[in-house]
Amino acid sequence: MTHESNLPPQSTINVTENGNICILFGVKRITITFKNQTQLDLTHTNFSLNDSMDVDESNCNEENSTLTLKFLNVGHLKGLALRFLLVKSYYKQSVQNWFKLQSVQILLNHSVQATFNTSKIFAPISYSYHCQHVSSLQKYDALLVPSSSENSSRLWDVTFQDFQIQGFNIEDGEFSYAKDCATYFSPAILMGLVMSLILLLVLAYALHMLVHLKSMDRHYQRKCSATYFPRMKDNYLEDEREPLRGSGQEFYELRQSEYCRLSIQQCASVSH
Numbered sequence: 001m002t003h004e005s006n007l008p009p010q011s012t013i014n015v016t017e018n019g020n021i022c023i024l025f026g027v028k029r030i031t032i033t034f035k036n037q038t039q040l041d042l043t044h045t046n047f048s049l050n051d052s053m054d055v056d057e058s059n060c061n062e063e064n065s066t067l068t069l070k071f072l073n074v075g076h077l078k079g080l081a082l083r084f085l086l087v088k089s090y091y092k093q094s095v096q097n098w099f100k101l102q103s104v105q106i107l108l109n110h111s112v113q114a115t116f117n118t119s120k121i122f123a124p125i126s127y128s129y130h131c132q133h134v135s136s137l138q139k140y141d142a143l144l145v146p147s148s149s150e151n152s153s154r155l156w157d158v159t160f161q162d163f164q165i166q167g168f169n170i171e172d173g174e175f176s177y178a179k180d181c182a183t184y185f186s187p188a189i190l191m192g193l194v195m196s197l198i199l200l201l202v203l204a205y206a207l208h209m210l211v212h213l214k215s216m217d218r219h220y221q222r223k224c225s226a227t228y229f230p231r232m233k234d235n236y237l238e239d240e241r242e243p244l245r246g247s248g249q250e251f252y253e254l255r256q257s258e259y260c261r262l263s264i265q266q267c268a269s270v271s272h
Helices: 187-224 233-240 264-271
Strands: 002-005 012-017 020-026 029-034 037-043 052-054 064-072 080-091 096-108 111-117 122-124 128-135 156-166 178-180 241-246 249-254
Touching: 020 064, 080 156, 096 156, 111 156, 122 128, 122 178
Parallel strands: 128 178
Antiparallel strands: 002 012, 012 020, 020 156, 029 037, 029 156, 052 064, 064 080, 080 096, 096 111, 096 122, 128 156, 241 249
16 A cells, blocks of 8 residues: 655645555645644645655555545644545436445544544545535534544544545546535525526516506507497487477487387377
8 A cells, every 4th residue: 555645735645556546535724623622733834745644554445445544743642543434335316326425533543532424425436525614513514423422522523624535436546526515505596596586576577567557558448439338328319319390390200210119100199
């Protein structure tokens, strides 16, 4: 087992087995605290090549990969190490293999001090996994969860900034396309969706009002037309009567025969 590290420029480590790179790990900053006291704070600026990191206890196979980072002469704690367990699983729903970061452990002199389980750190087997913060702290969404409230895991906290890892299907010694932990509904995306929904509602309301106004306009046009308001029968009959004058007397004759409901005898009596 051999390893290469160039943490100052890129903060990356690779582990090789039988001449093949089997694990890639990248990070910008590692912070470890115990009882709220910082025990380790490494960044790409203060971690130099003079500081050694031992990964000889790491191992890889087709089903799982274990990355063990042992820090030598770094921080206040001696013999400090971090262990990452990656496992491969097949999911029928996606019809492909995925890998998952099963757990992260903090060790002191080969003794496990804290174990953090994970449930959201996973990616397709041909991808790497990336997250801006992988941490046990709530302010970073606590992707790392203490395995038990009864052991010492609750006393420890660990945070990785700009975290990236890949334990399978590594090609050309570089990280594959990264599945990012950023949710599809981040605050910015949610705000954009809300604004889009508001604009759609305003547009729908405007269209509704436009259609309603056109309908009201047609309605009032019908009311104002002459055919919509029929004349009263009496007024209509008055308009239809035509004065006849003769022998000093005035008579009226109806133009429309349908309004005359008088019999022949009645009409004859009227003429006299």
